[in-house]
Amino acid sequence: MRLAILVSLLFAAHAAQAQSAADSIEAEKRMYLEAIAKQIAGNENKPAAEVFKNIKMMKDNTARRLLNIMNFGFSRSLGVGCTHCHVANDWANDEKATKNVAREMAAMVQTINQKLLPEIEGLRAKRPTVNCTTCHRGEVQPALSMPPR
Ligand code: HEC
Ligand code: HEC
Incomplete structure (x- = not known):
């Protein structure tokens, strides 16, 4: 009986810890995104490559859309904050691997969507698509096996 209470308390503590880590990532992302929004105010709908300094692939996107991809497409898909890929407040810097x-992942996704999936016959979707979430599902390392049930 006591053991069961202890186990459930530990479990709750663990869940609370995971939740507070997720909350602090969210708070940090909000802080950075608000700071950048101020810097680019008035230019949100211009091409990302005109507004930012080091755009090699997202040339077809507006600055606003780039920030949405950063927030939802990238950070949320991998379950990380901005500084997983960036030197904080030095967003053009390419130092982090x-x-x-x-x-390169984005280029891979493009090859899968534009070349490999269209070659497979008999799929249900008209335009079968993968994105970062398809593999990452909130984790840096995609799973190779099903979680235990
Ligand atoms: C998974 C890695 C990853 C994460 C996480 C990520 N970014 Fe990025 N970010 C990139 C890449 C890659 C580029 C370059 C895009 C290109 O070359 O077109 C970029 C470009 C940028 C740029 C343009 C910088 C410039 O001047 O060229 C800004 C601003 C930016 N990110 C902000 C953020 C913010 C804010 C967050 C968090 C909400 C974030 N990023 C999360 C990978 C990431
Ligand atoms: C087909 C599955 C797949 C898709 C889709 C995918 N990834 Fe990955 N990604 C992987 C695998 C596998 C790894 C390697 C994990 C490891 O090192 O064990 C990885 C690793 C990464 C890493 C390195 C993380 C680290 O900290 O070591 C980043 C960053 C990343 N992916 C970003 C992205 C982004 C951004 C997208 C969407 C544009 C994306 N991935 C889409 C499978 C995928």
Whole structure:
């Protein structure tokens, strides 16, 4: 009986810890996104490459859309904050390997969607699509096996 209470308390503590880590990532992301929004105020709908300094792949996107991809497409899909890929407040800097990995991942996704999936016959979707979430599902390392049930 006591053991069961202890186990459930530990479990609750663990869940609370995970939740507060997620909350602090969210708070940090909000802080950075608000600071950038101020810097680019009035230019949100211009091409990202005109507004930012080091755009190699997202040339077809507006600045606003780039920030949405950063927030939802990238950070949320991988379950990380901005500084997983960026030197904080030095967004154009390419020093972190993860930033370049992300560029190569985006190229891989493009090849899968534009070349490999269309070659498979008999799929249900008209335009079968994968994105970062398809593999990452909130984790840096995609799963290779089903979670135990
Ligand atoms: C998974 C890695 C990853 C995460 C997480 C990420 N970014 Fe990025 N970010 C990139 C990549 C890659 C580029 C370059 C895009 C390109 O070359 O077109 C970029 C570009 C940028 C740029 C343009 C910088 C410039 O001047 O060229 C800004 C601003 C930016 N990110 C902000 C953020 C913010 C804010 C967050 C968190 C909400 C974030 N990023 C999360 C990978 C990431
Ligand atoms: C087909 C599955 C798949 C898709 C889709 C995918 N990834 Fe990945 N990603 C992986 C695998 C596998 C790894 C390697 C994990 C490891 O190192 O064990 C990885 C690793 C990464 C890493 C390195 C993380 C680290 O900290 O080491 C980044 C960053 C990343 N992916 C970003 C992205 C982004 C951004 C997208 C969407 C544009 C994306 N990935 C889409 C499978 C995928």
